[in-house]
Each structure stands twice: as C-alpha cells, then as structure tokens.
Amino acid sequence: MSEGRELLRQYLRQRIDLAEPAIVLDAPVASAGPSHPAAEQPQGRRAPETPRPAESGERRDAPLAEGANEPRWLRDAPAIPERGIVVASPTDDLFSDDPIAGLSLAELADRVASCTRCALSMSRTNAVPGEGPTDAKLVVVGEGPGATEDETGRPFVGRAGALLTEILAAIDLPREQVFICNVVKCRPPQNRKPVPAEIESCVPFLHRQLDILEPAVILAMGGTAAETLLETKQSLGALRNKVHEFRGIPVVVTYHPAALLRNPHWKKPTWDDVRIARQLVDRHG
Numbered sequence: 001m002s003e004g005r006e007l008l009r010q011y012l013r014q015r016i017d018l019a020e021p022a023i024v025l026d027a028p029v030a031s032a033g034p035s036h037p038a039a040e041q042p043q044g045r046r047a048p049e050t051p052r053p054a055e056s057g058e059r060r061d062a063p064l065a066e067g068a069n070e071p072r073w074l075r076d077a078p079a080i081p082e083r084g085i086v087v088a089s090p091t092d093d094l095f096s097d098d099p100i101a102g103l104s105l106a107e108l109a110d111r112v113a114s115c116t117r118c119a120l121s122m123s124r125t126n127a128v129p130g131e132g133p134t135d136a137k138l139v140v141v142g143e144g145p146g147a148t149e150d151e152t153g154r155p156f157v158g159r160a161g162a163l164l165t166e167i168l169a170a171i172d173l174p175r176e177q178v179f180i181c182n183v184v185k186c187r188p189p190q191n192r193k194p195v196p197a198e199i200e201s202c203v204p205f206l207h208r209q210l211d212i213l214e215p216a217v218i219l220a221m222g223g224t225a226a227e228t229l230l231e232t233k234q235s236l237g238a239l240r241n242k243v244h245e246f247r248g249i250p251v252v253v254t255y256h257p258a259a260l261l262r263n264p265h266w267k268k269p270t271w272d273d274v275r276i277a278r279q280l281v282d283r284h285g
Contacts (some may be wrong), residue, residue: 073171077275080283084242085230100208105134108208112185117201120186120194126153130181130209137216137281139179140164141206142256143224144194150187155180160257164221167257167270171278179213181206183228199228210249216284218249219277222256240273243280252277 100111112129115121128145131154140156148158156164165175184194184202194202206228210218220226223236229246230239236253244251254273255266 071172073275073278077279078272080276080279081241081243084239084244085232085234086245087229087231087247089247098204100204103208105209105212108205108212112205115185115202115205118186118198120184120188120198120202123189124186125150127185128153128155128182128187129185129205130155130179132179132181133177134213136177136179136213137284138173138177138219138277139181139210139213139215139217140168140219140221141225141229142180142182143222144182144184144191145187146191146258147187155182156257159261163257163260167274170271171274173278173281179209179215181209183225193224199224203228210247215249217277217280218246218251219274220251220253222259225256226251226253240269243276250280252280 100108103111109129113127115127121127128149132139142156145155146158146160148161149155155161164180168175168178183206184198185205186202188194188198218229220229226236226239227233229251230244230253232239236255239253242253244253252273254277255270260267260270
C-alpha cells in the first residue's frame with residue numbers, strides 16, 4: 001500500500017513540475033502533504049488551472065477587447081439611423097438671374113456685411129456671415145447671432161459658442177476644422193426667433209455657402225435651422241434620430257447649445273446626435 005502511495009506522490013509532483021492542473025480525488029490523500037490542498041476537494045470538481053509561466057517575449061496580460069482602441073466618442077455610440085426628409089437640389093432655370101450664384105465664400109461674406117434685404121440690417125452692429133475652412137467636412141448651422149456675435153461679427157462665441165466648442169472637441173473635431181454659420185446673418189432684436197420674411201431674405205446666403213463648401217455632413221442645431229434646411233414644420237423631436245438630406249448632403253438634427261444651457265437634460269440626446277454626425281463624417285472619408 002505504501003508503494004502505491006509513493007508512486008502517486010511521484011506522479012503528482014511530476015504534474016506540478018509540468019504545470020499540469022491538479023487532480024481532485026474523492027478522499028484526502030494523507031501522504032500528499034500540505035503542498036496539495038486541491039486533493040481534498042470533492043470528486044467531480046476540478047481545481048483552477050495554474051497559469052503557465054510566460055515564455056520569453058510573451059505578454060502576460062490578455063489581449064485588448066475588440067474596439068478598445070476606438071476613440072472615446074465612438075464607444076457605445078448609437079447606430080446611424082434611418083433616412084428621413086430629402087430636400088432635392090433646385091432645377092436649373094436658364095432665365096434666372098441669381099446675383100450671388102458665382103460668389104466665393106469671401107465675396108459672400110462681403111455681400112452679407114453690406115446686406116439690407118430685411119429689417120434686421122437696421123439694428124445690427126455687425127453682420128455675422130460665418131467662419132471656418134473651405135474644406136470643412138462638417139458644417140454647423142444655428143438660428144442667428146446673439147449679442148456677443150453681434151458685437152464681434154463671429155458666430156457662436158458667447159456661452160452657447162463655448163459649449164459648442166466643447167461638443168466639437170469631444171468628437172475629435174476641433175472648432176478650427178468646422179464651418180459654423182447661422183440661418184440669418186444679423187441678430188434679431190432680443191434674440192427672438194427670426195420671422196419668415198427675415199429667413200426668406202437671408203437663406204440664399206446659407207444655400208450658397210453650402211453649395212460652395214459641399215461638406216460631408218450638416219449639423220442643424222435647433223428648430224429654426226432644421227425647419228429651414230428641411231423645408232418642414234415638424235418638431236425638432238420628430239426630426240431627431242434620422243439622417244435627412246439637403247441637396248445630397250446628410251443632415252443631422254439636434255438641440256441648439258443655448259437650449260442645453262437652459263435644459264441640461266438634453267445634453268445626452270445631443271451627445272448621441274453629434275456622434276452620429278461624426279460617424280457620417282468618417283464614412284465620407
């Protein structure tokens with residue numbers, strides 16, 4: 001009997017030397033000694049395997065999970081939603097005479113600065129045509145300039161503008177790489193919503209800007225921008241969670257940064273919207 005125990009002891013030691021998993025018996029083995037606590041476990045349960053020593057040059061840690069190298073904004077980002085409203089390009093009219101059709105962005109900005117098409121020009125300090133690179137892949141469209149924008153002549157530079165800058169940075173699109181503008185280029189008194197006649201007078205400038213830029217994506221921030229671009233009276237809530245199209249350019253609708261300052265609960269859906277827009281930018285290449 002003692003010979004059998006000695007053989008068993010030798011066999012178990014060999015398994016340990018070879019880094020093999022321990023064998024679990026149905027009864028304690030007296031001669032196994034304190035170096036074999038696993039031998040006292042009930043039959044049918046296998047002790048956890050001892051990790052084998054790492055070979056030279058081998059990583060001990062587990063490989064990165066799939067998607068671990070993705071940017072932070074893309075992790076758990078919503079999928080690109082279904083198609084929504086489509087606004088087609090206007091048909092060419094050989095007899096039309098559009099005075100801004102051939103203008104460059106710089107020439108367009110000069111024309112905006114001297115525009116008197118509507119009553120907003122009477123109360124403005126500065127017109128705000130918009131700013132950004134000519135090769136911008138993303139164009140942000142808001143409603144109209146506020147007080148700080150009216151003073152500086154630049155779009156989105158107040159508190160809402162600071163929040164927009166943070167939002168863009170969070171999706172790895174620095175503000176300097178984005179073209180930012182508004183539906184109307186002059187500040188409405190007391191920051192009220194532009195009336196239809198003001199929008200109608202000013203929107204050709206926006207359309208021309210988009211024709212020149214041909215961005216990968218348009219981010220319409222706020223109800224006025226969404227309604228104007230998509231030629232609809234649907235609510236912002238109804239227009240979200242779809243990818244619309246303006247003259248062949250995808251349009252994503254979300255809340256205006258000024259609205260987020262008033263209602264922080266809208267920040268989460270806005271975060272989802274801008275990540276959808278960012279995915280579309282990447283898809284464009």
